[in-house]
Amino acid sequence: MKAASLLNAMDLTADPCEDFFQFACGNWVKKHVIPEDRSSLSTFEVMADDLQIILKDLLEKIPNSADNSATLKAKRFYQSCMNTQKIDEAGVQPILDALRDVGGWPVLNRNWNGKRLKKTTISHLPDQKKISSLSSISTKDQMNNPDQYDELTIENLLGKLRGDYNQPIIVEQYIGPDDRNSSLNIIQFDQTSLGLPSREYFLKEDPNKEKDAYLELMVDIAELLGADRQYALEQMIKVLDFETELANISMPEADRHDTSAIYNKKTIKQLEESVPEFDWMMYLKNFMPIEINIDENVVIYSLDYYKKMGKLLHKVMEEDRRVVINYAVWRLIKSILPFLDNDFGVKRAKFRKILFGISADRTRWSQCVELVNKKMGMAVGAMFIKDNFDPKSKESAVEMIHNIREAFNELLNYNEWMDDETRQVAKEKANAINERIGYPDLLTNPIQLSKEYNLLELSDDQFLQNILNVFRFESYKNLAKLGTAVDKDSWTTDPAVVNAFYSPNKNDIVFPAGVVIGHEITHGFDDRGRQFDKNGNMKQWWNNQTIKRFRERAQCIIDQYSSYVLEDINANVNGRMTQGENIADNGGLKQAYRAFKKWERQNGIEPLLPGLNLTHDQLFFLNYAQIWCGSMRPEDALNKIRSSVHSPGPIRQAHYRTHLIFLTPTVVQLEAV
16 A cells, blocks of 8 residues: 555656656546635645544534533634524624624715714633623613723724734734743733734735735725725725834844744833833733732833834824725734625635635535534534544654654754753753643543633634634733743644744644654754753753854755745745754754654664665655645645745655655665764
8 A cells, every 4th residue: 555655656767866846746646636715735735634524523413412511612613614594684783783792983974974883892701701792782782871982092992903802903812821931921012913824925026916805905994884985995094004114124034033033021101111102001001900000011022113113103003094004904804704605705715816726615514524524623522533633643753753853863963053951951942842732632631622612602603703703812811821831731722734943942843743753853943942841941052153153054945945945836935934844954964863763773774675676775755745745726836935944845855856766775874963
């Protein structure tokens, strides 16, 4: 079976020394045509498709005695997503209710002069209340109760969007571990996310078809909600100019890899002194679940952005506050847009065609499975592991991790650029890495699992209201961490996903699907991971000379990858932005190869695969190469080049001179490279 799998993907007419990707994956790409509803297709995406089918069957099963409160809610959420008749009957009313909640959307009314918005409710939520209770007050009750309202300031609006809708717009705020004290959760700020995948989409010179399509989407959606089209165009041009300014004052992702260089800890009072144009206490008090004062510490990863943002906000609010409010409310609507059907779906599809090359929507069930798994991953994971996770696979994964970690430690001895003291501390960090494989124990404890979702109320026939309830739930779960110790036993991802992760603050590697082990270990020592010690704290544990030598070698990686061209779009890889993943790819492959050779010495060489005239070393590198089989539409390739921290698949596969193994019978020299 394995020989057939390898052969089916290969193009045996290609010369591996000339085009190794074509040799390893040519037939795979030929057989796997990108569907109309996709921007790309890869081996990982094929696995994810298989996983989706399993999850669909689980979510569609009639509730039974094996279910608990959490899994029942997941099934209910899925049902509501699939109930397009009820969604159509509800129409846009849930959106209009949300707009009224935040003070209105100025673009819908030329005479808009909003003065108030409904108070943020998330910060006043008693533990015993359900999230749905936040929206249970009727509009009539609100109108008759002035205490339900706050003045419509930009701070109150952005606080409302962050607290009740989990949309940190313009101000990117969240609660998370302090990088310098990873056992403590702290208020954090970062530069804003944008409505297009990266800042480069906004700053590209004309003609800019993606930016034009984005403007058209804004106008289309405003018109569907009742705006005059010409007026909407006039207003949204101003909104787009404002968002372009936000993009311009943000830092390129490639410049943000040195976490210690962009880390700033201040009190709120000091932050207000640095950015006096924005009332930080007014903003934060909108949604904080506990009392805070001006002496509360916060971490800012983008102080320069906020200094410029304060001046920009002040200027635009003075000139025409509708511009900023139109933008903030647009971003709320855009977050809901993927869940709308019919006319809204048509407009969104037109936009995605230009941005990603996608010409059709995925099936409804596929969208709903993805949504429920993303929003209720632990509940879905609990259903998945019952019949789809073999405990023996966990044992095998643990053994592989230990073997590859051992190989990593051995390879440290070959790093001449690392001094002995740093090398020893690096080994201690590697040995301290916690491996989390398969799923957390929580999933086998129905009572504890149900408690995870006890604040979330979901119905089976009010999909958009469910979405808003989930937004509030996610917001509350994050904000409730303030003032608590970091739970280092919690997982950073959900079980039913095809991916793997390294968490620097926990020094964890997480393998829900048991993939690419060496890659994740190496993340602990790449351009970002090297800044954190074995306890997950940001700390300089390398001496200055070792850091200097590391940076010299990292620059070599940057230069190497920057020279690679993705031929389909004739664009170079961004070696600076992708350096962490490239370092992990290189290190992971070396560790895996060393562990493989050690396994051979200990267990003996296995028979060669029938039908393949390849050595064991050639098979090893061929297997590695076929992990990255895949293809992309040109639009998606451009998006990945601009915004992804990963190099495209063909580059990841060809980065390491794997083709050399097909010239020579041995690659022993690769072990110590």
